[in-house]
Every structure is written in C-alpha cells, then in structure tokens.
Amino acid sequence: MLSEEFVSAICGPPLSSNTAIAKDVGIYCHTLSPTYSVKSQFKKSSVPVNCLAVSETHVFAAQHEKAYVHVYSKLRGNQEAFVAFPERIRCLTLAGDVLILGTTEGRIMLWETCTGRLVSTPPRHVQAVSCVVATPHRVLTGSDDSDIHVWSLSQLLELDSAVEHEPERSLPNHRAGITALSANSSASYDTNICVSASKDKTCIIWNYQTGDALRTLLFPSFPLCISLDPSSRAICVGCEDGSLYLVELFAEKPLLGPQSEDASTVVQVLSAFGATQPDVGPASCLSLSYDGTMLLTGHPKGQILKWDVADNKTPVQLANLNAAITNLVFVSPFPTERPTKPFNIIKPSQAERTYTFTAQLEADLSPETRFDSLLNSAGFSQEDLENAITAFQQPAAGSTSEQEQLQKQNEELWEIINEQKALQKTTLQRLAEAKSGQT
Known part of the structure; x- marks a missing residue:
C-alpha cells in the first residue's frame, strides 16, 4: 500500500506546560496512511x-525574524547545516535542487544546494x-506591496x-498585501494558472504566462492560506474568520474553460465548506493530499x-x-527518477567564480x-522471440557465399581427379604398346 507522509512546522513558544510534548522540537515528520x-x-x-x-533528502526551514536557514538531513535524521544569508528570510520554496528565498528587503535569492552558487536579484x-x-519554468513572488512578479527560472x-535580473511581467490587480500563492505545474501555455490571496478579501485566478486575470473571488473575510487541487480542478481557501471554502x-x-464565457469576472463566494471552532482558531496553513481527497x-x-473533501x-x-502550526507540506509519494541525489548540501557563497557539482550517483x-x-x-x-523465429526460418547470413566456396573447391578437386584419370589412361596405353612391340 502506498504510504502518505507530510511535514509540519511550528513557530513560537509552547502554549502550555505539557510535558508529553518536547519543548525544543520545531519540525515533525508524520505518516498519515495507512496509520x-x-x-x-x-x-x-x-x-x-x-x-x-x-525535498527527498533534506528539510529547509527559515527562522522567524532572522537571516538563517536550518538544513536537516532526512537520511541521517539530524541537523546538517546552519546557513546565514545577507538579509532576513521571509519565505522560501524549492525548484529541484535550487532553494529560492524571498527577503524582507524585497529581493529573491537562489541557492544551488549542490554547488553553493548564490544568485541575488535587485x-x-x-x-x-x-x-x-516555483513551477518547472517560472518563479512567482508575492509581496506586502500587493504586486506579484513572474520570473523566468532559466534567466x-x-x-x-x-545579466540584469528583471521579472517577465507583473500582476498588479490586488489592492493589499499578498498572503499566499499557489500554482500548478502545467507546461501548457493555456493552462498555466496560479491563485493569489490578498488582504483585500479576494483571490484572483491568473494565467501567469499571459498575465491575464481570469476570475476574481470575493470572500467575507480576507484569506490567509490557499491550495490548488493537484489536478487544478478546485481551490481550498482558509480565511481569517475560521471559515474554509472549496x-x-x-x-x-x-469558472474556467470554454464553457465559462457566461460566468461573471467577479464571483462572490458565500457558502463555506467548513468552519473551525473559536478555541481552535483560523487555519494558518493548509495542504491537500496528492489524490485531492484529504485536506489538512x-x-x-x-x-x-484532517478534513474529508x-x-x-x-x-x-x-x-x-x-504551539502555533505554521506550515504543512505533503511529501510526494511518487519517486522521481534522477541520475543524482544531493547527499550533502554545499553552503552558499558569492565570492567564488568556479563551482563543483557535488551529488551522489543514483544510476x-x-x-x-x-x-x-x-x-x-x-x-x-515478444520482440526477441519474433527475431529468433525469423532467424530459424531464414538461412544464416553468409551461408550463400560459403556454399559457393565449397562448390568451387569441389570443382577444383574434380579437375584434379579427371587429370589423374587421363594421365593413368595414357600411361596404360603406352605400356600396352610397349609390350606389343616386344613380341
């Protein structure tokens, strides 16, 4: 049976003096199923x-109000590195082996964990x-200034x-700070959609490759966290008043597709999927399982x-x-076929100009x-069997030339035999003539 795992992180001091829970633990790795x-x-x-x-091998965690990132090894089960950056880290994500960080100064930094190369934008x-x-080819950043920038990952x-680092385009329709972003991993030009949540009580569905705002969703309270369904068929939204919307x-x-022409550009969302109790508080983070049937x-x-969708x-x-739960991340149950695996990370450096790729070969x-x-x-x-049967039915390659060579050798031998027979006949005739002359 395929097992499901997720990782959670907390922020802040313990809420009560519960001795059953370790006070210094900040990140938990959970197994959701089968038990x-x-x-x-x-x-x-x-x-x-x-x-x-x-990632498959590491956990990266930026620290609250600090310019530090703690790196933990999932393979060894301990903290591998303590990485310092020039500015305080506000958010981060992974694009393969590249860690992308957003700072409090409004810039993004890209750290190649296998080489130590650090790229910083203005x-x-x-x-x-x-x-x-991050998507396979783009990076999307949301800011407290209410703008969303779309960057080319390759650039x-x-x-x-x-090279001057500039965003490909900006998505400026929001009127307050961006609280969350979620994007699909499609490579098609027409289905590259993302969803942004803002303190202006709206969520906007974008085609981030064209820059078009497809739909605007209005909520009674401003959304704190969002998540796109794995197949991009639904959006889960958690709002400040404790309501959850699907x-x-x-x-x-x-709302999307060729049959959505009659739909209004602005859609008021009123019916909630669920609501949390006041003693629990609103959802500060949420995550959908990879089959889209379960919401955490x-x-x-x-x-x-755990909600059953x-x-x-x-x-x-x-x-x-x-303690306050701040992050929930599902671990992909599908193994990725890659020729290398980063066993140890290389700390970032802007001073070097030559880098060495360090990883473990997997194939x-x-x-x-x-x-x-x-x-x-x-x-x-089946292919090998068909080739073998065909080989039995046809003469082997080169058999015709061998037969010709054997036939030629036989002819040469017969010529020698005939010459010997003629020589023998001539000798016998001369012998008979000699005997008749003597008599």
Whole structure:
C-alpha cells in the first residue's frame, strides 16, 4: 500500500506546560496512511508561515525574524547545516535542487544546494516578499506591496553575471498585501494558472504566462492560506474568520474553460465548506493530499485537523503540537527518477567564480546493453522471440557465399581427379604398346 507522509512546522513558544510534548522540537515528520504516526522530529526551529521546504533528502526551514536557514538531513535524521544569508528570510520554496528565498528587503535569492552558487536579484518589490512558489519554468513572488512578479527560472540561473535580473511581467490587480500563492505545474501555455490571496478579501485566478486575470473571488473575510487541487480542478481557501471554502473551477457553472464565457469576472463566494471552532482558531496553513481527497489544516492553538473533501464530515484531530502550526507540506509519494541525489548540501557563497557539482550517483550512466536488458527482464520479450523465429526460418547470413566456396573447391578437386584419370589412361596405353612391340 502506498504510504502518505507530510511535514509540519511550528513557530513560537509552547502554549502550555505539557510535558508529553518536547519543548525544543520545531519540525515533525508524520505518516498519515495507512496509520497515523510521528515518524521523526527535528529540534531547534521556529518556522514562520511559508518558510518550510522539503525535498527527498533534506528539510529547509527559515527562522522567524532572522537571516538563517536550518538544513536537516532526512537520511541521517539530524541537523546538517546552519546557513546565514545577507538579509532576513521571509519565505522560501524549492525548484529541484535550487532553494529560492524571498527577503524582507524585497529581493529573491537562489541557492544551488549542490554547488553553493548564490544568485541575488535587485529589490524589485517595494516591500517584503511574503510568499514564493516555483513551477518547472517560472518563479512567482508575492509581496506586502500587493504586486506579484513572474520570473523566468532559466534567466535567474544564467551564468553570465552581467545579466540584469528583471521579472517577465507583473500582476498588479490586488489592492493589499499578498498572503499566499499557489500554482500548478502545467507546461501548457493555456493552462498555466496560479491563485493569489490578498488582504483585500479576494483571490484572483491568473494565467501567469499571459498575465491575464481570469476570475476574481470575493470572500467575507480576507484569506490567509490557499491550495490548488493537484489536478487544478478546485481551490481550498482558509480565511481569517475560521471559515474554509472549496471553490470548484469546473462545476455546473464553470469558472474556467470554454464553457465559462457566461460566468461573471467577479464571483462572490458565500457558502463555506467548513468552519473551525473559536478555541481552535483560523487555519494558518493548509495542504491537500496528492489524490485531492484529504485536506489538512494547521491552527494557532497547535491542532492539525484532517478534513474529508468528498464526504465533508466533521474534521478529525490528528495531533496537538502545543504551539502555533505554521506550515504543512505533503511529501510526494511518487519517486522521481534522477541520475543524482544531493547527499550533502554545499553552503552558499558569492565570492567564488568556479563551482563543483557535488551529488551522489543514483544510476549507471553508461548506456544499457542488450544483455543487460535481457538479464533484467522477466523471461523473453515478444520482440526477441519474433527475431529468433525469423532467424530459424531464414538461412544464416553468409551461408550463400560459403556454399559457393565449397562448390568451387569441389570443382577444383574434380579437375584434379579427371587429370589423374587421363594421365593413368595414357600411361596404360603406352605400356600396352610397349609390350606389343616386344613380341
């Protein structure tokens, strides 16, 4: 059975003197299914909202109101590095092996964890970068100045140091600070959508590649956190008043797609999917499972709640961590096939100009031979069987030339035999003539 795991982070001191929960633990790795359990813990972290990123081998956690990032090794189960940056970190995310950080000064920094290369942009945001998300080819940053910038990931990682780092476009429709961003990983020009949440009580659905605002969703209270469904069919929104909303994009009256022409550009969202109790508080973070059937919410009072999206039943409390939950990140259950794995991270440096790529090889880089493919396959493949049958039905390659050579040798031997026979006949005739002459 496929297991589901997620990572949670807390920020701030313990809420009560509960001795059953360790006071110095800041990050928890949970197993959600088949049965819930806490898999591992990492100590000495206070992680604000949007400041946790998880890869297959490491956990990256920016610290509250500091210019530090703690790096933990999932393979060894301990803290691997303490990394200092020039500015305080407000948010971060991962794009492969590149850690992207947003700072309080309005700039973004990109750290190649396998080489130690650090790229920094000018402060293109007027205020702090509050959230950042990465897609296969783009980086999106939201700021307290209410603007969203779309960057090209390849241009940000350009090796030419003289390149001026500018965003491809800006999305300026909001009128207050951006609180959350969520984007899909589509590579199609028409389906590159993202959702932004703002303190102006709206969420806007964008085509971030064209810069078009597709729909504006109005809420009774300003949204704190959002999450796109894995198949980009719905949006989950947690608001300040404790309400949770599930907005379907392709319902009877679709908001997107060719059948959405009659839909209004501004949509008022009133019916809530669920609501939390006042003693729990509003959801400060939320995350959808990879099949889109389960929603996890983290709350300021320390609770992690599990919601069933399909049945819409009363939520189940998974854990109470005795501190404000600020981040929930699902770990992908699908293994990625990559030739390398970063076993150890390389600390960032702007002083160096030459870098060494450091990683662990995960696969044989030599091409696979036919013998290897036959050795690793179960039985004989259909192609090999058909080739063998065809080879039996046809004469072997080069058999015609061999027959001609044998025939030629036979002819030469027969010529020699005939010559010997003629010579023998001549000798016998001369012998008979000699005998008759003597008599």
